[in-house]
Amino acid sequence: MTDVSLKQHVVNTSLGEIAVADVGEGPVLVMLHGGGPGASGVANFHQNLAALAAGFRVLLPDQPGFGGSYRPTEADLRARSVTEIAVDALFQTLDALGVERFHLLGNSLGGAAAIAMAQTRPDRVAGLVLMAPGGGWLPFGPTPTEGQKEMFRYYNGGGPSPRKMANFIRTMVFDHRQFGDDAVLARYEASLDESHIEFYHRYNASFAQRNGMDPLWRDLHKIKAPTLLLWGRDDRTITLDGAQLMLKQIRDVQLHVFGNCGHWVQIERQRDFDRLVTDFLAALA
Template sequence: MTPTKDAAARDLTLRSNKQIRYYEVGDPTATPVVLLHGSGPGATGWSNFSGNLAAIAEAGFHVLAPDMPGWGDSAAVKTTEMDHDVDLVDFLDAVGLEKVALVGNSMGAHTAVRFATLHPERITHLVTMGASLGKGFPSSLFGPQDGPSEGLKVLVRAYKDPSPENMKALVEIMTFDKARFATPELTAARSEAASARPDHLQNYVEGLPDGAPIPFKVDRSLIPNIAVPTLLIHGRDDRVLHFETSLWLNAHIKNSRLVLLNQCGHWAMIEHADEFNRLVIDFLANN
């Protein structure tokens, strides 16, 4: 049974004095899995993974989904002061987890990949979906070559004005099945969640010249050193971050496999939740 948002919510303070909200489901003595959300306005551990937390926990895992600093109910942080790798290390230390499986979407995938290159002793498995390698990705065979993707332009517009209309455009571009997922209820909820934290919105927009959402990028030369079992999931119809990023990762991480989902946008964990849950559970249990 999926717990309520309030029942799963936890709060703690990192050693940097940043306040963190996170969501926790499952047996605390079970194998730990940390889910890392993307960078969209209104994105949180809960909004990205509410359809996955309980299923993964019921399969025998201890599941945690933090709101990273700068998002959700966690502390506001200016882009120039943001380092999600440091925050993730501090979070794991605060909750007493030495080694975890990391599952990340978009910005969260980038954080997970970077973490795997910097802290190989602290990660058991790496799962990405809609992975990002940051600005200046070295190959663009299929994706846009003249600046941000169509989806990233919509995302930035929604940060500047998180109106229901702009949130509807955002949800539509994040998913393949717009009729099913871009509902008035979801777009209104995302608009309200984003508008509730004007400090996050302002920091993101002001930080765009400094590399928002995250200024510190993974050193791509270290990616071939990743040795943990790696599962790369990407939507064939992703209009935010092209699946060629995951093709590149698959070519450079030796112990990796790629699942490319047709009729799937940027939010595989939402749009194909049951299949996503099965893939992740099987991968974590058998690798």
């Protein structure tokens, strides 16, 4: 999946094991993936690693419930939200790896974890990049959004299928023609792990019981790190109108909007994404 050589870590935390891919040298950049079926750190960001690892030590954790990491139980999700669980597990993971201060990037569900980490321990986050993040966003249109509905639908109504994966990808991006049958099949096959499917049902139930993501927007002012917002104008999952609250409440913030682009900026605008992230974070050194 990638042209770079990855180190793999499995970190034992008090919650369970967290799988982390590690590549490059330099200031640490932690990249947190979104929450779609078949998601993981490497799966979501593999196309960006060659460019980013040229200037950073990139850490790609699989968030709890995804990839090679442990699956939160029903009791776990009753006690805490998936974002609260992720923040706890990720800080323990970084502590175990000896990482004190770092840059942080998150997309969607990973964006919610990134916001919460930057709010909880602002002293540890040097620079923050948020790509259509959950939790920091208040929609002006109806919810759940089209993309959220497609995620909920994927594991229900007969279970996963290549056709449903193609429909899911179609809602995530502006132009689905850039994703051929091989890409759809690879993502579909990654979504078939039984333990992940069981977790996803628990996660969706918890999401409904909690009325969506944690309301991180209430404490956006606690973010102290210089922040770059990257957003697709045509995002149908976490829509661009939500950026207004973040622009108002985060003190040191800038926004770059991509036309003809959906929820997966790192794929749809790969070269621009790589350049903007590299330039923004390098300027903070």
